[in-house]
Amino acid sequence: METFNLDPRQLIRIEAVHRGFLYQHLYAAACLFNAARAGVTHVVVENDEDVELVQPDRRIYLQVKTRASNLILSDIDGALSRFAAIRKEHEEGRRGGSCQFAVVSNSAPGPELAKLVAAREWPSDTTLHWPQSPAVDQAIPLPWRTIADGFEACRAAAETLPFSVLAPETLVWKIAGRMIAAAGGIEPSANHTFTVEELPALFEQLIVQLQDFPAPPLRYRPQEREPNLANGQRVRLVVGFSGAGKTSWVSQTALHTSDRLAYYDIAEISGPALASAVARELAARIFGSRGGKLGEILLPGASGTEILFAIGRHLAEDKLAATVVLDNAHRIAAADLVSLVGASDQLQFVLLAQPSATIARIEATLGVKAELLLGWSNETAAAEGASLGCRGDFSDYERLLKLTGGLPLYVQNALKIAAESYEGVVARVCAALEERTHIVETAQELILADVFDRFNDPERRAVAALSLSDVPLTQSEASVVLKRAFDLDPEIAATAFRRLRTSGTIQIFGVDRFKIHDAMRPLGRTYLSDAGGEHLQNAREAIRDLLMKALPNDHDRQRVFLLLRMFVALGNVKPLVEMATDEIFHELGYMGEITDFLAQAAASEEIAAEDRFWALDGLVFAHFKGGDDVNIQTKLDQMDELVRQHSLGLSERLAVGMKRMVFAARAKDVATVEKTMKELTRVLPQTPQHLRVAKYNYAHALYELGLMNECVISTLDLISEYYDLLGLTLGDVMGKNPDKIFPLLKGEQSHTDDLKHLADSLDLQSKAIKATGRFPGLGPIHAMKFYSMAHSLDSFVRVGQELVDDFIERNDYAGARDVIERNLMPTIMDMKLAGRIIPVRSQYAVALAYCGAFAEAEAEMSRLMPYESGLDERGQRELRDQRELIAYLKVNPPPPQWQMPPRLSGPLAKK
Structure with a gap:
């Protein structure tokens, strides 16, 4: 799923700040691991300085810096001023022992700062440390260049501790989490201080908290916009199909949480016994090694609720909090969860559950709203694929995410199948899954088959018919599809929709739109294919008809994609050919969906000559846009042959003539250009619309021939004519965004084509001006505005990329960015x-x-x-x-x- 950000530059600054904090907390953890060996008795974080190391007769003050470039004086002048103030405190006896100061940085000092440090005036008690600097003090760990290097160093240090039951990386992240809490003055280190002699107890406590959590994957890849485990909410409900990565998420995020933690799989616990079972386990986990407190909590005859209340009271006294993770919560009645989660405000609960009818009751009873893990992003899936030796571009991985719902286990399994059975080509495994020709059964099919088999017949049919749509439909639209595909009455369909929603099979969008969950759609497609060709055909026709009916008022891009797929699947040549000759469909990037089908249509003798001609015209237009000249000549010859053999009309003759003229210009064939231009002039209707199209093509030919000044002159009148046609002046466009220009357009009619053609003319003129070595002014920017207004997205992005290059060429790097x-x-x-x-x-x-x-x-x-x-x-x-x-x-x-x-x-x- 894509992410949104109003100010990417601000996001980059925020990320840099947080990287600095994480580096600092890891460095403090390294000091803690190193403390006993260096004779340090206390480690203090975020007090006078980032880190302070206390020895019996000395106190070391550390300022931690992370920089992308060399360290310079202005980076540390504030720290040097504080060092001077602290030094005075020690000299005047207000602080005991001697003092030492150090700046710890991931980057080396720049030339000027290095020269300053080497000078005699530099304070003798102040040192600089960076990754390549010599180690001059055992108490100060050598810094690292990156966070990854720092984590590895801490992991190596943790590996030397005698706690084999816990992975060292787990301990590192837990200690870093404690550093974050201490820096914020949060218990149990509200005084910002860690006492070294208490470290063994702290390590043991962390191990007790985590040893029963499921082990996180060896290589965990986070899900999109992944939430923290503890976020201050008393009760959270995290829902997802098996394979959605709930358990991996909770075990991984537990490493970064400073709360007391406990994990229980409650699948086999009966509801009435739940509170008692969890309470006694939790009491032993938290207070089992803390003197008499456990006895105070586990009083003879105490109920589970009373024990939980006592746990909460003692946690409150110690100013602590605890988070309890309950896995398979969907197997427990909502009423039994109430007594558990309501016993103490000091206990926070995270309920992990699979979609089922129980979820709605849990939401209503506990007053919570289910959270969904969003699955892997395209980038994460690509990283996983690359690690397995798979090959695919952004589009291939987007296709895979649709087939798997982005659920980590399903994506990973499909990529393993691609690597083992499809030579690592992601597009091939996607095609096999879509066409259901794959031989190896996927984990997705095996796991979700149990869910699908539990549906009744109307529910299975609903999933099957609606699995053809990867875009949300309204309930009335979905009911129409089910009626035509399986003759299901609207009342029966509505019941099926309600039940499917409670099971998580239906995803709701907005008020009344929904679609089948992407992970479940492959099973529905299989059922639909097995049900017989008539049901499949009826479902496709129903979706096609309702999309065509809504198209004049709803130009949603994903719905148009779906309509194109229905045309292709149903073999509807005529509308596809009409779309192929519409410039807007090329601009929106739809041609990739229908190119192969158009090629088949153009070569078929069974299709009308006129339709074959326009199929070729659409293909040639696509070749022109893509800069692919290889096959244009052949297709133009085929178009000419169809015109001659079947006496096609003037529109066809003009279409092939205009394209042949531009193609000849590209090849610098002046004779053919002049000949074609004369022929077109002779037959061209003298209407304003035809004349404007001809003027643009003539100008385009001049550009291709290298006659740039003539091209600029030819486009001047054309641009002026389009401005008049739209009712605009240059002043109406200067400094205004498209939303402010739209109300100024002349009349009520749609101006999409005229806006597109004006943008084309501005773009062509700008390129001609640039080719002469001059600056095109605001031409490209205004072209982008009109492309945006015409929804000509492909050209909008192309011109934008060219504008970026122009800005860089003029040394306006900030403008390009x-x-x-x-x-x-x-x-x-x-x-x-x-x-x-x-x-x-x-x-x-x-x-x-x-x-x-x-x-x-x-x-x-x-x-x-x-x-x-x-x-x-x-x-x-x-x-x-x-x-x-x-x-x-x-x-x-x-x-x-x-x-x-x-x-x-x-x-x-x-x-």
């Missing part, structure tokens, strides 16, 4: 333009590098690396070139950022 962050990235994510995501993101990494944000640029390229093997040669080369450019810029900085001249940066610049 802003175009991507404000315009391109939100558009491709909102509209799911999968084919554009990797090129835009790699270009964004380059823009970051030009802005000096090399760590962020390298991180972005690292996130794209799992997709690289799945790209074609051109895409792989583009990523390699971007990566090399970033490395080059790191060593060879670009010219300074362009600054707006002072006369343009005053009040007038804001108008």
